[in-house]
Amino acid sequence: MTVPVLRVRDLVKEYGEGDAKVRALRGVSLDVHKGDYVAIMGASGSGKSTLMNILGCLDIPTSGSYQIDGADVGRLNEHQLALLRNRRVGFVFQSFNLIPRMSALANVELPLVYGGVRQAERRARALAALEQVGLAERVHHEPNQLSGGQQQRVAVARALVTAPALLLADEPTGNLDTASTDDVLRILDGLSAAGRTIVLITHEDDVAAHAKRVVRLVDGQIVEDRRQAPPDGPPPRLAEAAR
Amino acid sequence: MNPFEIVRFALRGLLANKMRSALTMLGILIGVSAVIMLVAVGEGASRSIQQNIQRLGANTLTVSPSFAGGGGGGARGGGDAGPRTQARRLTLDDARALTDRTLAPSVKSVSPVVTAPSATAAYGAASHAIAQFVGTYPSYFEAVNKPVDQGTYFFNDDVQAARKVVVIGRTVAEALFGSADPVGERISVSGVPFTVVGVLKETGSTGTQDADDVAIAPLPAVQQSLSGFGPLNQIVVQATGADTTTAAQAEVTAVLDQRHGVTGGAADYRILNQATLQETVSQATGTFTVLLAAVAAISLLVGGIGITNIMLVTVTERTREIGIRKAIGASRGAILGQFLLEATLLSLAGGVAGVLLAFAGTRFSVAGIQPVLVPSSVVLALGVSVGIGLFFGSYPADRAAKLRPIQALRHE
Structure with a gap:
């Protein structure tokens, strides 16, 4: 095994x-x-x-x-x-824990920023992750403009975007x-x-x-x-x- | 992670609370601009004083009688004054003795000076109390740096003949003649008629005293009609060059000591040396500038503490955000960098704004002093403001970076 x-x-x-x-x-x-x-x-x-x-x-x-x-x-x-x-590791919290006043896209990009991924690749991967959770048309909304379910989907996208084990x-x-x-x-x-x-x-x-x-x-x-x-x-x- | 991204995060953090950031910056702004402006005012004051001293004449020594005896007499310090039979006053013979080429080779010219007390000049219906009515020799004009603007000086002939001619300052000319040409007109000074032969070039006021409120006439003419043949008020000695003023001072001292029978320390005259005066004054104004800068530095310090304060509030307020960032993989360095940079950007922006304000502020003159911007103070103030950001921001930033993710996330 x-x-x-x-x-x-x-x-x-x-x-x-x-x-x-x-x-x-x-x-x-x-x-x-x-x-x-x-x-x-x-x-x-x-x-x-x-x-x-x-x-x-x-x-x-x-x-x-x-x-x-x-x-x-x-x-x-x-x-x-x-x-x-x-x-x-990708972590999804009960209370979403998105960073306020940052767009969904920026929130999803954040782990990649800390991972040192270049801007263009970062954007493409973050958009793909948001697409995967069905939020492609809400990428520029801030957390307070999204419903709870949408926020949690953004959080899932953020956890996924680094392709964690x-x-x-x-x-x-x-x-x-x-x-x-x-x-x-x-x-x-x-x-x-x-x-x-x-x-x-x-x-x-x-x-x-x-x-x-x-x-x-x-x-x-x-x-x-x-x-x-x-x-x-x-x-x-x-x-x-x-x- | 990319340093550029840290800058972006820091800017975002600052812009999220515009009002708070602006007010914090204001503290640094005030501190930096105060430092630069006060140093500029100090420098301006120092320059204007230096200029005024220079305006009194180049390379000159002013000998004046001293009845205090010993002690703080200008150039001659010295021990206790012994009992002295008689303090001699300065006479015309003293002045003549100083022109001796062998005893005093460094002396270029000697101008004995008497000043008439309360001279009131009148021309027609106009009258004016002249602040300084001076009787002297023609060499005086050069020694004390008073060039003639209109008309001429008076000459040695006029002195020998005791002609009643006078060269007046701009203030006197305006008071008596208005815009009319005074040259050739007769004015009466305390009832004695004088012919105006020239008007001095305007020198501007030296602090409280108006240097243009002056009239200069041949020495014997003034003695005859106004002051009487008493002792001299001053002897103005011009040295042959800037580097010989000290030598000239020694020579003058030697001649006068001999003539006045001065032994030991207690001279009955004192010598004011232009160069020494300038040195002393520049030292004094230097101290003054440092004092001003110190006061301003305190406001800069207060601004720095303001930054610590606001950054602590920010860190507390954003503890949860810090927790989230750490949970998704922000390293300690990234968090430290972000908050340190926020503090530094705050103080740097405040510093730059302060420099701009200072540039604007130093264009205006303060209490008659035109401030002079000192480039090193700008560099220093900016450098210090960045330093303040780093220093005062490091504690809150360190606190943020040290937070354990789980504690930060649980923070309400």
Whole structure:
């Protein structure tokens, strides 16, 4: 078997000191292979957001090891971490987190700017990414001129534009209405069918039904790891639709 | 990442809050323009004082009587004044002795001077109180740098014959004759008739004193009619050149010491040396300029603190944005660069605007002083404003760059 995109071993994260100490993660181990589409489920307080932040290199685990594409994240310095966040990981947040007063296009271009991509290529790639999420005619709108669903699609485009090895989505549909949720999930299904590796967090079964594999977290530990479709095939909903 | 992109981000950040950026810039603007303008005013004042001193005459020594004895007498410092039988005044014989070529080879000309107190000149119905009515020799004109504009000087003949002729300054001419030509007219000075032979070229006012409110007549004529044959008020000595003024001063001192029986420190006269005076004055005005610049520098400092303040607010306000940028791969250097550049652009823009304001401001004269722009002060002020941006911006920028992404993202 090839090197997994994501390899997590005995991940522990503790917050606070002494009596106030909270163990958010109590030894999580997980492998995600290329092309897989994993939904991490759990009630609030189950540690799923903490896990996500660590996977996105935004937070540092208390102990345990974590590899992306074979690179040990714990050994990277600040600069290398920034490079990793830029090149290997695309992050979609629950609250969109677009930069205000910047057009959709500029927001999508931003990771490429930090990646040192030239202006012309940057523009072409950003436009292609926006096209992919169906926002080709809204590229010059600023975030406050877009609906929530559109903003989240811009955020997905921004996460995609660097062609990362791993797409992380932290409750991407948590703040969206049903129609927008469907839009975003359809895009994620499409990406999965195209071979992207996706890890998303949700507490909704409807959302988890889109994934090829569902991991359930309770009190910082994995209690269930269920496969719904093979990692190298299409995601279950698309497969159903094709049938 | 491309430095050009960092500039773009920084500009975008500044333009997002135009009012705030403008007000912050204003602090630096005021500081920079204050530094440049105040230094320019100081320099202008210094130049105008130097000019006024030069206007008094080139390479001249002015000998005047000193009754204080010892102490702070002009060129002659010296120890305690011993008991002295008599302080001698300056006489015409003193002046004659100074013309001795062997004893005083560095002396070019000697002009004894008496000044008549309260001379009121009248011409027809017009009358004018002349501030300075001087009786002297023709060499005086050259020594104190007073060229004639209309008519002529008076000559040695006039002195020997004690003719009552006078050369008047522009102010006096205007007061008595208006626009009419005064040459050849007779005016009465304190009741004594004088014939105007010439009008001095206008020299302009020297601070509070009007250098054109003057009349110059032959020494004996003034003594006979106005001041009496008392002691001289001054002896104006002109040295042969700029490099011989010190030698001339020594010679004059030697001659007068001998004649007045001065031994040790306590001279009964003092010598005002043009060159020494200029040096002293330029030192004083230099101090004055530094003082002005220091005051202005404080306002520049305050402007710099304003930048720190606003950048801290900006960083706090945009903590979430910083978190987003870091989450999508902005390195620490990129964030540091962006905020440092924002601060530097703020202060640089303020600095440039301040320089422009100073260029405009120094075109106007302040309290009679025409400011003179000093190029080095412009360079310095601009350099300091950039330095201030870097220095005062570094703390907020560093704080922004050090933020952990997850903390920044959770910031509300």
